[in-house]
Amino acid sequence: MPKKPEVVTLSVNGVPESVAAEPRLTLLDALRDELRLTGTKKVCDMGDCGSCTVLVDGRAVYSCLTLVMDCEGQEITTIEGLSRDGELDPVQRAFIEADAFQCGFCTPGQIMSLRGLLNATPTPSDAEIKRAVTGNLCRCGAYLNIVKAGHLAVELQWKVATQ
Amino acid sequence: MTMLHIDKLRRGHGTEDEYKVVELDPLPRWGADAALAIVGRPHVRVEGTEKVTGRARYAYDMRLPGQLFARVLRSPLPHARIKRIDISKAEALPGVHAVLCVENAPEIGWYRDSFVFDRTLRFAGEEVAAVAAESERIADDAIRLIEVEYESLPFVIDFQEALKPDAPKLREAGNLVDEPKVYERGHVAAGLREADVVVDRVYTTQVAHHNCLEPHGCTADWEGDRLTLWDSTQSVFDVRQQVAEKLGLPEHHVRVVKQFMGGGFGSKQIAWKHDVIAALLSQRSGRPVQLMLDREAENLAVGNRNPTRQHLRLGAKRDGTLTAIAVEIEQGAGAHMAGGEGSETAGMYQTLYRCPNVRTEQCVVYTNTGPAVAFRAPGHVEAAFALEQAMDELARRLEIDPIELRLRNYTERNQLEEEPYTSPDSLRLCYQRAAEAFGWRGYQRPPATGSKRRGIGFAAHDWGGSGYPPGYAWVKLNSDGTADVVTGTQDIGTGTRTALTQVAAEELGLSMDSVDLHLGDTANGPYAPVSSGSATQATIGPAVRAAAADAKKQLLEAASKYLEAPPERLRVRDGKIFVEGEPEDRAVPVGDVTAAIAPHMIQGRGARGPNPEGKSVRTFGAQCVEVEVDVETGDVTVLRVVASHDCGRIINPTMVEAQVIGAVTQGIGYALTEGRVVDERFGVVLNANLEEYKVPTVADVPPIEHAEVNVPDPEANPTGAKGIGEPPLVPTAPAIANAIFDAIGVRAYDLPLSRHRIFELLAAGPAGGERAEVSA
Numbered sequence A: 001m002p003k004k005p006e007v008v009t010l011s012v013n014g015v016p017e018s019v020a021a022e023p024r025l026t027l028l029d030a031l032r033d034e035l036r037l038t039g040t041k042k043v044c045d046m047g048d049c050g051s052c053t054v055l056v057d058g059r060a061v062y063s064c065l066t067l068v069m070d071c072e073g074q075e076i077t078t079i080e081g082l083s084r085d086g087e088l089d090p091v092q093r094a095f096i097e098a099d100a101f102q103c104g105f106c107t108p109g110q111i112m113s114l115r116g117l118l119n120a121t122p123t124p125s126d127a128e129i130k131r132a133v134t135g136n137l138c139r140c141g142a143y144l145n146i147v148k149a150g151h152l153a154v155e156l157q158w159k160v161a162t163q
Numbered sequence B: 001m002t003m004l005h006i007d008k009l010r011r012g013h014g015t016e017d018e019y020k021v022v023e024l025d026p027l028p029r030w031g032a033d034a035a036l037a038i039v040g041r042p043h044v045r046v047e048g049t050e051k052v053t054g055r056a057r058y059a060y061d062m063r064l065p066g067q068l069f070a071r072v073l074r075s076p077l078p079h080a081r082i083k084r085i086d087i088s089k090a091e092a093l094p095g096v097h098a099v100l101c102v103e104n105a106p107e108i109g110w111y112r113d114s115f116v117f118d119r120t121l122r123f124a125g126e127e128v129a130a131v132a133a134e135s136e137r138i139a140d141d142a143i144r145l146i147e148v149e150y151e152s153l154p155f156v157i158d159f160q161e162a163l164k165p166d167a168p169k170l171r172e173a174g175n176l177v178d179e180p181k182v183y184e185r186g187h188v189a190a191g192l193r194e195a196d197v198v199v200d201r202v203y204t205t206q207v208a209h210h211n212c213l214e215p216h217g218c219t220a221d222w223e224g225d226r227l228t229l230w231d232s233t234q235s236v237f238d239v240r241q242q243v244a245e246k247l248g249l250p251e252h253h254v255r256v257v258k259q260f261m262g263g264g265f266g267s268k269q270i271a272w273k274h275d276v277i278a279a280l281l282s283q284r285s286g287r288p289v290q291l292m293l294d295r296e297a298e299n300l301a302v303g304n305r306n307p308t309r310q311h312l313r314l315g316a317k318r319d320g321t322l323t324a325i326a327v328e329i330e331q332g333a334g335a336h337m338a339g340g341e342g343s344e345t346a347g348m349y350q351t352l353y354r355c356p357n358v359r360t361e362q363c364v365v366y367t368n369t370g371p372a373v374a375f376r377a378p379g380h381v382e383a384a385f386a387l388e389q390a391m392d393e394l395a396r397r398l399e400i401d402p403i404e405l406r407l408r409n410y411t412e413r414n415q416l417e418e419e420p421y422t423s424p425d426s427l428r429l430c431y432q433r434a435a436e437a438f439g440w441r442g443y444q445r446p447p448a449t450g451s452k453r454r455g456i457g458f459a460a461h462d463w464g465g466s467g468y469p470p471g472y473a474w475v476k477l478n479s480d481g482t483a484d485v486v487t488g489t490q491d492i493g494t495g496t497r498t499a500l501t502q503v504a505a506e507e508l509g510l511s512m513d514s515v516d517l518h519l520g521d522t523a524n525g526p527y528a529p530v531s532s533g534s535a536t537q538a539t540i541g542p543a544v545r546a547a548a549a550d551a552k553k554q555l556l557e558a559a560s561k562y563l564e565a566p567p568e569r570l571r572v573r574d575g576k577i578f579v580e581g582e583p584e585d586r587a588v589p590v591g592d593v594t595a596a597i598a599p600h601m602i603q604g605r606g607a608r609g610p611n612p613e614g615k616s617v618r619t620f621g622a623q624c625v626e627v628e629v630d631v632e633t634g635d636v637t638v639l640r641v642v643a644s645h646d647c648g649r650i651i652n653p654t655m656v657e658a659q660v661i662g663a664v665t666q667g668i669g670y671a672l673t674e675g676r677v678v679d680e681r682f683g684v685v686l687n688a689n690l691e692e693y694k695v696p697t698v699a700d701v702p703p704i705e706h707a708e709v710n711v712p713d714p715e716a717n718p719t720g721a722k723g724i725g726e727p728p729l730v731p732t733a734p735a736i737a738n739a740i741f742d743a744i745g746v747r748a749y750d751l752p753l754s755r756h757r758i759f760e761l762l763a764a765g766p767a768g769g770e771r772a773e774v775s776a
Helices: A027-034 A090-097 A107-120 A126-133 A143-162 B048-053 B088-092 B136-145 B188-194 B236-247 B273-285 B295-300 B347-351 B380-398 B402-408 B426-438 B496-508 B536-563 B590-597 B653-672 B732-744 B755-769
Strands: A006-012 A015-021 A053-056 A059-062 A075-077 B068-074 B080-086 B096-101 B127-133 B147-152 B181-185 B197-205 B217-223 B226-231 B254-257 B289-292 B308-316 B322-334 B358-366 B452-463 B472-477 B483-487 B515-518 B570-573 B576-579 B602-607 B619-630 B636-646 B704-706
Touching: A015 A027, A027 A053, A027 B136, A053 A107, A059 A107, A090 A107, A090 A143, A090 B048, A107 A126, A107 A143, A107 B048, A126 A143, A143 B653, B068 B096, B068 B136, B068 B273, B068 B295, B080 B127, B088 B096, B088 B136, B096 B136, B096 B273, B127 B136, B127 B273, B127 B289, B188 B308, B188 B322, B197 B380, B217 B273, B226 B236, B226 B273, B236 B254, B236 B273, B273 B289, B308 B380, B322 B380, B347 B358, B347 B380, B347 B452, B380 B402, B380 B452, B380 B732, B402 B426, B402 B452, B426 B452, B426 B619, B426 B636, B452 B732, B472 B536, B483 B496, B483 B536, B496 B515, B496 B536, B536 B570, B536 B576, B536 B590, B536 B602, B576 B590, B619 B732, B636 B653, B636 B732, B653 B704, B653 B732, B732 B755
Parallel strands: A006 A075, B068 B289, B226 B254, B322 B358, B483 B515, B636 B704
Antiparallel strands: A006 A015, A053 A059, A053 A075, B068 B127, B080 B147, B096 B127, B181 B358, B197 B308, B217 B226, B217 B289, B308 B322, B452 B619, B472 B483, B472 B602, B570 B576, B619 B636
16 A cells, blocks of 8 residues: 655645645646646646746745655745735736747746746846746747846836835 | 628638638728728737736646546557557556557547557657546556557668668558659759859758647547537647547537647647547546646657758859759658648749749658658748758859849749739848848958857748638627627737737727637637638738728717718727717717617628739748857857848737747757757657757847838738748748858758757868769
């Protein structure tokens, strides 16, 4: 008989959740299949593309390379948790205004990578913005506007902070 | 209103000369002087909020009650027969609800001569069995429990090897797909004799993978004998027709829905096996089934850009006038002909330059590799790499500027049909705008020295992108004066929703906020064709406009009673109805009129009219590129790209620029880093993942400037807009190759222009790199 799966408790977008975690269950599959938060995308499932990026305790990580068993007590933020009270996050607004996506499939990952950057570095350089999304593939080729959106997000965030 | 008139009955899919719209009110064409308030202006994507919040629901995001997840067992061998297959252990695994294989699945024909589950497997990655289970992990476990005994068969991977008489055969009849396709005008032998200079070269292009970030796949669910598929597809109506046919269902019992998709680039324009397999697994298990391919399968089984070998002879007089274009093309199809848009590598040789003597021969070859399928401008991308490098070589030999050489061979007519173009000056404009924006200064000489050498390159192209009938749209005016526009087309990420909303809002005189566009659902909206061939905007834009005009006409008739003025004197603007020549305060909101007639509803219907007779609608483009080659490492860095493309009227500059920049970005990947690698000893793909298959990253993209042409083509259709999705990918690779030659004096004839390849060419030196000419 297989061992009874452990139950992992974690916070997802501020909501306490518990997931019956079989040892190989990734955070990505837990989010998409168990918690039905499908905004986080599954593309390569091996850490090559960045589409599954979420924040763990504010830091951007690949959820496909994170086992949910290792997330006990951690605070997870997904794309669904970025907007507050219907108000879009500055990074989200910047992506719309700068047209930083076409099909939109890589977009949640790109946004979370930049959110992670801005959490740690509120006024990043161009090089830092590029480095933050270097691991996020976009097959439609929206990179130039993604970088623009990164800069715009810095501005928008600054405006929000000084209002 | 009668929407169409059928000239003669057809079998299969119709062509425009058989199927004509006749009883449409002719729309005044939006020419260059049309005063438009919404069309032609930037607008952010109407679905932007859904996409940045994770609320946009893709095929992969369907989560239905009781839904199962499917996985597919694929052939590990490139050519084999299944001698024995045992699925009993997989079926017995807790959590598994259905297993299908050749032993228990219905025999359903697929491709030209195969089956959904075939006993003969013709490439490593071909479908052997499928499992539906309560999670992808359980399905993966079950797949490993399936026991298969294969009889390995001789196989051939390289398409040139496959042409040899003693090559292993995929089929009894041999490896040639069809008889070679020959096109000929004039006499190339005479043209070559007449030539003062002949460029005679062989070029090869590689297999490239689409690698859409959302893999191919769908979710299938039955209610009684009715099937719904949420599919990641470029054509809901084609998938419905194909799946209905394969499963023996009437079309109205199959509904195909596609609201959002994570990329297609041509590879999702047909029904693939997973559509039918998911439906069968769902039927068998009595549960909804989601079958999304994993990344490896995505790289093995659902299409790629075909490899080519092109032997080109280009003859010209001393003044640069082309006297002959002769090309023999061999291209690999993979193991099956997948269907959809064909890859006509021969096409651009026949049309791009004025030349009386042209002969193209194209033969397509089966190999034991995954099937090819259309990939963004199929055929033209491959042809451009050869033709545009040969033109560059010719220019250098004749010491004529490469743009000047192209101008000397300019054509204002489509030489296939001997018809004038509706936009005869467009290509010239593309040359001019690209050259101006880039600051084209001709080639430097002598070649640069030092370890990092810069060079510039130029390339041009043509493409279709005219759009075509049929395609339909409806407009419903709601009681509050808002409008719902309904059409069966799809937005594959290109901005179709936004641009069509702009067309509808413009014609209706409503604001963007007052118009919602609904698409991608066979059960909710009239027929629209596949989103391929850069045709969507030029096909459905006019249909949407016609439907809006029809609704507006009815609205004004109703308003004429309300405003006591004849409908001819009424205008709609900014959501208000004005009486021409009377004070603006007499204007009434559209919502007042629609409320007054509610619950009666105004419904407009529109169809795509025919393309012009006796004229040819085409798109054109040109690109300038600057590169830097590090001769110590072989690294090529693209420093900047200027792209100028004719797509008629630009409906939304933001969307068009995104298409141009995105396509150039894909072109850079195709030119420098992308390519399938197959181990020819075992016939397996070595880089079926996103780590070793190198698509461009943010670090690889230089500044890319879109030098707009934006000349409306009102003869093409009433909106004056043509396609832009595919064309900007076409000239990027040859422009880069030409720039590399300019930098290092060595020409690269084989894609991709990887660091390794450039290094080899550099080691051989200019003389060694200059591949010996093939004798004519």
